[in-house]
Amino acid sequence: MNSPYTTGIAASRLGADELAENFGDLHAPLDAHEASVAADRCYFCHDAPCITACPTDIDIPMFIRQIATGTPEAAAKTIFDQNILGGMCARVCPTEDLCEQACVRELAEGKPVEIGRLQRFATDRVMEQGVMPFTRAESSGKKIAVVGAGPAGLSCAHRLAMLGHDVTVYDANPKAGGLNEYGIAAYKSTDDFAAREVDWLMSIGGIEIKTNMALGDDLKIDDLVGCFAAVFLAIGLGGVNALGLTIQSEQGHVVSDAVDFIEELRQTNDLTDLHIGRNVVVIGGGMTAVDAAVQAKLLGAENVTIAYRRGRDGMSASTYEQDLATSKGVKLLFNLQPKAIRGASGSTEIELEYTKVEDGKLIGTGEMRRLPADQVFRAIGQTLDTDAGLKVEGRKIAVTGAGRTSRAGIWAGGDCAAGGDDLTVTAVAEGRDAAMDIHSTLMGDA
């Protein structure tokens, strides 16, 4: 049996029980009593700021009032009306930057209403009952293709199916769900929630999912345009940004992509099988960096460090995520950029250079710092795999209005489309809005 102090990269640093506990729900679900107490705190604000802060415009005071009055099923309907992936969003939304930041009780007491956990309480209730609170409209006879079964694609597909269209969803991976399935920290989506949510969402009918079909060789955009009345692209960002600096080392293999690590972790059936370094360094400053670093720590790495090339203010991970990382024992280092991997196998180090901003440009100061690093994860952002021949804006597919691309008949949304934050909830909103636009375009009342 290994331990956190086993040198190099090793599996089973912690026992199965401890791993199971570490990767359990980050926030336990509220029970009925807790939900009732939490719901009581909502002031039912007029034109509530939390609604404005929600990318999907969920009527939050209304759903909380519905919980408070003993009808969580009605609350869930209010949520799903705006956000069919309200269950996942309740788990992964950075509520501290969105609805809960806007909550007037955050201003009044520094303690917002627990909107995220209340949303989970309501949505879990309905999903556990297996109830799909929507039914399909009369068939329109229109067939629509959705490429990408992540949050944007699923949201779009569900709305289109509800409006009476027949939807075929293609996805490059073996499973539907996109980042919900492959790219989110395990402790945010336990008990196979992403897959269960897809099954539940599909229960509306009229949606067919075809997996292992990526845009490109198997699936040509022209063919889709030819076969379907409309196409919605929600292909995410499949590529990983390369490190701007070449790591000069024979031990380059210690460097891998954080998204791959996260995916491996999400898909494994046995956490004791996963290998992790004793000393892990994550390069980056976003949510992916935090997800990778925290999970490395939870797997039993002794030392986990996030090295970010700018200051704390520049991190795209929220203060809440940063605090989560440090509470789990992750060390945050700032103003450091990677230069090289040094040393022999089993005792490698990463050499980092201090940075500063001069004339608005980030430059190295020449001062170096070394950290033991058996394993280095890159988490410096993802990039668009294919632009499908569409107009691009800032390395993403350019869109106008509700996701209209440069080519008629093709809409795009989610991370692959320009504009909006790369958040699950934003993707859901874009998918939903594109669906409404596709519907009105096809039905001729646009």
Next chain:
Amino acid sequence: MADLTTDFLGIKSPNPFWLASAPPTDKEYNVRRAFEAGWGGVVWKTLGGEGPPVVNVNGPRYGVIYGADRRVLGINNIELITDRDLYTNLEEIKRVKADYPDRAIIVSIMVPCEEEAWKAILPLVEDTGADGIELNFGCPHGMAERGMGSAVGQVPEYIEMVTRWCKQYYSKPVIVKLTPNITDIRQPAAAAMRGGADAVSLINTINSITSVNLDTMSPEPSIDGKGTHGGYCGPAVKPIAMSMVSEIARNPETAGLPISGIGGVTTWRDAAEYITLGCGNVQVCTAAMTYGFKIVQEMISGLSQWMDEKGHTSIQDFMGAAVPNTTDWQYLNLNFIAKAQINQDDCISCGRCYAACEDTSHQAISMSEDRTFTVIDEECVACNLCVDVCPVENCITMVELEPGTIDPRTGKVVEKDYANWTTHPNNPSATAAE
């Protein structure tokens, strides 16, 4: 340090906080615990006549109304008077009084409206050494159907008659407890006074159904699928009780009649308010039933601190202080003009004032893009609804317009002289100034 000692009808107690006649005062055990916790007095749970005691239901006897976070706002009950043997109660009263001579013990009594019944029980009560009696003319359920409780309290002639018997056969103070289930509280109070009552206490509980079970279609509390109206008490009834107290305090016929205030007293502040409306002390039940006897310590410390802050050295100093300020609507000053003012530093931008004003009042609050809420003086009638619904205390206040300034709503100068409806030109029966 303020002196909280009260002398009510010559009955001394170390503070004005008495426990009302109710379940908390049904037994020696409870009453001793109450005195140890610091209560100034108790009114012992109502005694019936000799013979087999009454029986209570064996299912739930309380219903409830909740505020946020299941905070108890009101309880109703269908419990009857004591269901313990008369002599057991009398012996216990005697023992406790002997051990706590400095505390007030009043015995609540309810027997049939027959002179013999009262003549029989009063000497027994006298023998306990208790400080006085309270006549339960208020209980609205169970006993009323048997011609007692509120059935007596609703007939002023009966009140007067029974009170007279009590004064005849009992030497110590007689307090008449009034039911609120009538149209004009001044009538039973005056009747008690005519009968020779030393004081009135009010209110007893209000007829109520707190809730209906939507599965079984039974009112709660439900006994085998059926419910009945019960007596409502707790913070929810305080406004009703205080209004009735004030009616008696300012009615010329009953002015000066000592009053023991009952109804939703939960904190020292509630007690102070009752006393300003003319009460010599207060009686508490629901708060004790909700939180236990210990709350009296907050009541004592709170009242004491407030009295010190205000320079009151005794209860007498502020007793009845609000009575002269309680008047009829027609005497309110119509030249007093105020406007709501929102303190932007305290505002948390919830917008409840806006929703309330815009939807249900006078459209006198504006809302900007950045959620700044501002009172529109041209529209504000100073209704106070915004103050009432604002979750932040003192964020919205009513500010009086200085005489001589212009009220932007009416365009008229604010008059400095008092003027009320009785002389208002719009009043068809206005009395001429001449």
